[in-house]
Each structure stands twice: as C-alpha cells, then as structure tokens.
Amino acid sequence: MLRHARFFLTSVLCLALSGCATVPDLGPLPAAAGPTPQIMPLDQLIAAAQGGRLTAGVGEALVARANRLRARAAAMRGPVHDPATRARLAAAIARGVGS
Secondary structure, X not given: OHHHHHHHXXXXXXXXXXXXXXXXXXXXXXXXXXXXXXXXXXXXXXXXXXXXXXXXXHHHHHHHHHHHHHHHHHHHOOOOOOHHHHHHHHHHHHHXXXX
C-alpha cells in the first residue's frame, strides 16, 4: 500500500512540476512549407462530391493543395536540432551530464 501511495505522490509531483515548465520557442516553419492549409468543412466536401459536382478546377485545386501539404510535410522532416546543438548535446551525453 505504501508503494502505491509513494508512486501516486511522485506522479502528482511530476505533473505539478511539468505545469511550471516554459514552452520552448520552436521558431517559424521553413519558407518552403508555404501558407498554413485551411481545414475544409466536411459538409462542403460531401456536397461537392455528390452528383458529380467536382469540376476540373476543383480537382486542380485539390491537387495543388495536396502538393502544398506534401511540401510542408517534407519541410518538417529531418533533424529537429541544428548541427551545433546536436554536437553540444552529444558532448554532454558523452560527458555523462545529467546522470
């Protein structure tokens, strides 16, 4: 019983401390990502799809939107940290900092 109480108190303490943490500044997205895509309401998509109302213009717009989303996803792939930060973190890990 004491073990469960200790676990519970530790969990509550960790959650309370995490609430005090600041949110890191991730900076802006790369320019290649383009503008933020807009979420389209489902009823508009269903209405456009019913009865063959999709026109060549709508199809081209969807293809363009899909290409922008793919470009944005590609821009977000890769390392999170710049090379200097990765080197600094690797050096700290090698020194055993934080253990």
